Amino acid sequence: MKKLRLRCEVSASEEEALRAVLQGPFDHQAEQVIVRRGERLNSSILLLEGLLARYKDLSDGQRQITHIHVPGDFADLHGYTLGYLDHNLITLTPCRIARAPHTGLLAITNRFPHLTRAFWFSTNLDASIHREWEVSLGRRKAIERAAHLLCELQSRLLVVGAAEGDSFRLPITQNQFAECLGLTGVHVNRVLRELREAGLADFRGGRVTIHDRPGLEGLAEFDPLYLYLDRPAN
Amino acid sequence: MKKLRLRCEVSASEEEALRAVLQGPFDHQAEQVIVRRGERLNSSILLLEGLLARYKDLSDGQRQITHIHVPGDFADLHGYTLGYLDHNLITLTPCRIARAPHTGLLAITNRFPHLTRAFWFSTNLDASIHREWEVSLGRRKAIERAAHLLCELQSRLLVVGAAEGDSFRLPITQNQFAECLGLTGVHVNRVLRELREAGLADFRGGRVTIHDRPGLEGLAEFDPLYLYLDRPAN
DNA sequence: CGTATTCTTGACAACTTTCAATGCGGGTGG
DNA sequence: CCACCCGCATTGAAAGTTGTCAAGAATACG
Numbered sequence: 001m002k003k004l005r006l007r008c009e010v011s012a013s014e015e016e017a018l019r020a021v022l023q024g025p026f027d028h029q030a031e032q033v034i035v036r037r038g039e040r041l042n043s044s045i046l047l048l049e050g051l052l053a054r055y056k057d058l059s060d061g062q063r064q065i066t067h068i069h070v071p072g073d074f075a076d077l078h079g080y081t082l083g084y085l086d087h088n089l090i091t092l093t094p095c096r097i098a099r100a101p102h103t104g105l106l107a108i109t110n111r112f113p114h115l116t117r118a119f120w121f122s123t124n125l126d127a128s129i130h131r132e133w134e135v136s137l138g139r140r141k142a143i144e145r146a147a148h149l150l151c152e153l154q155s156r157l158l159v160v161g162a163a164e165g166d167s168f169r170l171p172i173t174q175n176q177f178a179e180c181l182g183l184t185g186v187h188v189n190r191v192l193r194e195l196r197e198a199g200l201a202d203f204r205g206g207r208v209t210i211h212d213r214p215g216l217e218g219l220a221e222f223d224p225l226y227l228y229l230d231r232p233a234n
Numbered sequence: 235m236k237k238l239r240l241r242c243e244v245s246a247s248e249e250e251a252l253r254a255v256l257q258g259p260f261d262h263q264a265e266q267v268i269v270r271r272g273e274r275l276n277s278s279i280l281l282l283e284g285l286l287a288r289y290k291d292l293s294d295g296q297r298q299i300t301h302i303h304v305p306g307d308f309a310d311l312h313g314y315t316l317g318y319l320d321h322n323l324i325t326l327t328p329c330r331i332a333r334a335p336h337t338g339l340l341a342i343t344n345r346f347p348h349l350t351r352a353f354w355f356s357t358n359l360d361a362s363i364h365r366e367w368e369v370s371l372g373r374r375k376a377i378e379r380a381a382h383l384l385c386e387l388q389s390r391l392l393v394v395g396a397a398e399g400d401s402f403r404l405p406i407t408q409n410q411f412a413e414c415l416g417l418t419g420v421h422v423n424r425v426l427r428e429l430r431e432a433g434l435a436d437f438r439g440g441r442v443t444i445h446d447r448p449g450l451e452g453l454a455e456f457d458p459l460y461l462y463l464d465r466p467a468n
Numbered sequence: 469c470g471t472a473t474t475c476t477t478g479a480c481a482a483c484t485t486t487c488a489a490t491g492c493g494g495g496t497g498g
Numbered sequence: 499c500c501a502c503c504c505g506c507a508t509t510g511a512a513a514g515t516t517g518t519c520a521a522g523a524a525t526a527c528g
Contacts, residue, residue, distance in 0.1 A: 138416025182372025
């Protein structure tokens with residue numbers, strides 16, 4: 001909740017309204033599909049601890065992860081207006097979540113226009129991250145993609161207090177990382193070695209350590225503007 | 235306006251409120267940057283005629299288009315909650331637009347929760363399209379990406395009455411098409427020839443004709459679920 | 469009618485995938 | 499306690515897809 005607050009200035013009465021609506025917490029194991037594509041929804045999920053991912057499968061078994069959620073993210077708030085998701089939602093690690101029933105969200109959106117805009121902002125921020133991933137997937141080379149995602153995750157985790165300076169836990173496999181980047185696990189492995197040998201960053205054993213942030217950002221052409229870290233006043 | 239209505243059931247009073255807020259229409263030439271990344275916004279753009287694109291530039295001159303807008307789309311409604319855009323907005327063709335000042339949108343969101351949710355839905359639909367593009371860019375081969383985008387555009391244009399059955403105007407260059415697909419113009423050219431020679435679709439002279447929709451959809455693994463064409467009841 | 473884009477094609481290069489094999493480490497059962 | 503397994507990481511070699519470069523053809527436009 002503190003984490004959610006950081007991104008969207010919320011008044012005491014608004015926070016109370018939201019808190020009243022939330023159910024849980026609930027715990028989930030890793031690798032569990034939490035929401036299935038197309039299934040009708042009646043609540044949305046706030047991630048408290050762990051990592052979630054949005055992904056889609058192709059018929060030949062390939063998978064593309066389209067977003068990684070960090071603690072404080074409303075993972076499928078868009079499901080509230082969409083009714084169902086176009087993608088699956090899976091736990092990458094063991095997770096703790098809270099649920100906001102859509103009836104409760106409806107009540108909030110009818111009574112708290114400002115809080116509604118804060119929610120709306122949150123889904124728009126997700127969309128902005130999707131766009132940056134499109135740029136990576138479409139135009140950046142493998143090593144640049146990897147560097148960019150590491151920069152993004154470090155920035156986002158720092159905001160919610162889940163990074164210790166230039167190091168943070170990222171307990172996912174190289175294959176999962178590859179599924180974010182539109183690459184194969186084999187190639188990601190090579191690229192991570194390159195980053196390590198260049199002294200830029202080290203991702204091993206479920207932990208990332210960034211040794212040369214400027215270098216990594218330069219390689220990735222990382223510009224955090226799209227993360228809207230200077231949250232708007234509205 | 236009729237087109238907007240098709241995607242979001244809007245009551246008479248809501249429609250009137252929106253109409254009262256809209257300014258314009260304004261006309262723009264092709265290839266004009268309408269909104270620049272990072273610039274503070276005080277109105278959002280409703281596309282009435284023509285095609286707009288969201289894009290980002292890289293330092294080496296590469297460009298990635300992250301979204302194509304068709305008539306009826308609110309092109310930068312997300313700018314209302316975000317304050318500024320993370321991308322540029324450009325006209326691909328001559329365009330006619332209307333503008334919704336954010337002061338007006340603020341008034342609407344304070345008075346019409348249901349219309350607010352309709353707006354919110356609209357930005358969530360954009361995000362869904364971003365996700366599908368991530369899948370294309372990350373996992374589909376060049377010819378599949380091209381086929382998928384043609385299917386998507388045909389579906390979306392059909393909804394707003396801008397497609398004539400299996401044919402529709404798409405007055406953009408192969409290079410611009412390539413910028414959507416994360417490919418080079420040269421390769422798009424080859425891929426379009428393949429689609430033509432396979433009897434699937436023909437994109438030439440600013441017009442697309444789909445000769446074998448099932449074949450094209452099969453090649454692309456196109457599933458329109460992500461377009462939320464069965465709009466939700468809320 | 470001439471000029472500038474855009475389209476088209478070929479040959480070659482670069483990047484990433486595929487296939488295959490080996491190493492590593494943690495958990496489990498004997 | 500230790501051997502065995504199994505998933506994950508790592509590496510090499512070969513193949514495939516897409517990009518780059520270059521040139522000529524077609525088309526649009528003034």
